[in-house]
Amino acid sequence: MLHINPDKTLSHIAPEIYGQFSEHLGRCIYDGIYVGEDSDIPNVKGMRKDVVEALRALHLPVLRWPGGCFADEYHWRDGIGPKENRRRMVNTNWGGIVEDNRFGTHEFLELCDQLDCEPYIAVNLGSGTVQEAAEWIEYMTADGDSTITNLRKENGRTKPWHLKYVGIGNENWGCGGSMSPDFYANEYKRYQCFCKNYGNNKLYKVACGPSGEDYNWTKELMSRIDHEHANGISLHYYTVPGDWEHKGSATDFSDEEYYITISKALHIEDIIEKHLAIMDEYDPNHDIDLLVDEWGTWYDVEPGTNPGFLYQQNTMRDAIVTAASLNIFNKHSDRIAMANIAQVVNVLQAMILTEDTKILKTPTYDVFQMYKEHQDATLVESYAADAANRINEPVISYNDISIPALSESVSVTEQNGQKLLTITLSNTSLTDSLSVELELPIKYSFCGKASVAMLHAEARAYNTFDDPDRVRAFETEEDWNGNLQVVSLPACSVCRICCYVS
Structure with missing residues (x-):
């Protein structure tokens, strides 16, 4: 979470x-x-x-x-x-x-x-x-x-x-x-x-x-x-x-x-x-x-x-x-x-x-x-936590290497009297998707359309002059409501979410 x-x-x-x-x-x-x-x-x-x-x-x-x-x-x-x-x-x-x-x-x-x-x-x-x-x-x-x-x-x-x-x-x-x-x-x-x-x-x-x-x-x-x-x-x-x-x-x-x-x-x-x-x-x-x-x-x-x-x-x-x-x-x-x-x-x-x-x-x-x-x-406060609100970051272990599975930061701007959150996430795993629950304090709720941009591909994938769009972010709109939303991050992915909260 x-x-x-x-x-x-x-x-x-x-x-x-x-x-x-x-x-x-x-x-x-x-x-x-x-x-x-x-x-x-x-x-x-x-x-x-x-x-x-x-x-x-x-x-x-x-x-x-x-x-x-x-x-x-x-x-x-x-x-x-x-x-x-x-x-x-x-x-x-x-x-x-x-x-x-x-x-x-x-x-x-x-x-x-x-x-x-x-x-x-x-x-x-x-x-x-x-x-x-x-x-x-x-x-x-x-x-x-x-x-x-x-x-x-x-x-x-x-x-x-x-x-x-x-x-x-x-x-x-x-x-x-x-x-x-x-x-x-x-x-x-x-x-x-x-x-x-x-x-x-x-x-x-x-x-x-x-x-x-x-x-x-x-x-x-x-x-x-x-x-x-x-x-x-x-x-x-x-x-x-x-x-x-x-x-x-x-x-x-x-x-x-x-x-x-x-x-x-x-x-x-x-x-x-x-x-x-x-x-x-x-x-x-x-x-x-x-x-x-x-x-x-x-x-x-x-x-x-x-x-x-x-x-x-x-x-x-x-x-x-x-x-x-x-x-x-x-x-x-x-x-x-x-x-x-x-x-x-x-x-x-x-x-x-x-x-x-x-x-x-x-x-x-x-x-x-x-x-x-x-x-x-x-920048606003954001951290990975368990159900008891204790800091608990998911970890990937590979041979002798251990790294966090999730990288994140969250910021806010004021637009038309509303708070607009920008949430950026990345899943560092080569193989496993990551389900991330985004939780706001109970007084807040996601409201309206969320713009979700996603970039993911196999780690060795790259663009060439013959295939310049092989690795490209795509953007979708989703209806978000309530103070809890779940985002699924594919393996080796980067995600950006923009959504108003009130």
Whole structure:
């Protein structure tokens, strides 16, 4: 039984929890998002119309760019002005290809305008300079008659852009400079000091936080910064079934590898809670947020593709990972201000794959589509319980692996004076269906039509360009009344229910 209490509101679910990540990596930017204005592929100012339309349907709230590891070798002046004059550089992190900087600051912010989303800029702390960072912020957000603002105007943008989110450095413990936490903290404080607020534009500054279980990084960083320096710190966590040399196939995996993957995905909750406990020691008033600004599955690349392009397929297993992760983020929305899945197109756990003029939406896309009603809603109390109202979560055991069978979260919004519940559930079992009783307090009743979206398939099923709708969510309407309803979840499924209660 899933107990749901609409009266016990817990926290606001920031829309940014459903954010995305884009990097100059493989075919994410070029071919995936940007094809240029002269392309035969339909586009608006160089942005693929089909990709933009698909992402707009997700109500995409925020997009992070230009990386990733690429961010700490990216120099923003290389990506402005006439395209034929832009610097050609070797992308040393991803495949050693030549980056011609056709897609730069103006193009990215144009993309965000088309998507109607907030831009999240990652500033180069690793190989850049303080002056470079300061002038990039001025270029984007300042008005007036300075040399930098006039340069922007010469390049075609008269008014400054609105820019809220600025990450200062990326993975500076690794590809961003192999720094120690104390060295990075001092560099961060220096850089953020010169990233100024111009006019009415107020920056939300993000410090590079830990990778996975590196609790010492969090401790050392938090001991050296406070809310006057940072609004948030980042966390990166990837679900890798194997090890970093042999991550495992995206599509050809055993039942055991499936359960290992789900177990590792669920482990992010323990990681989040331990980092938050450390943050609480130094920030008891919770002035500094946690942003999970890189997360998702990471497998071996698809056979025959460039190893540096990180192109992988996306199965129903990935949909289960997505559902479980988003439910966890919802449940911790009192502290998590943003999350950005990696990456938006053609890289890692992508929403969308493209091939020339073709496009397909992955099972992960469907989960984001189903869960979008949580954006800007209020989390309410929900928990699995037995008849005596004792917490009792169903468990799946496979060999030495034990994981919860049910992943869930519930939110409420007010519409026309009524409470609208969004209930998201997933059944992690490969073989067994799961019957879930949804119980409201006796004072409440489900009323009217319930919209029920269901996504389920065999765990290894995925969409192809020849069969783009093999794994697709379907939606039905059901009459719901009373304070108790039963939902049957097929094996390996994700479900979203929207229903009014009174």
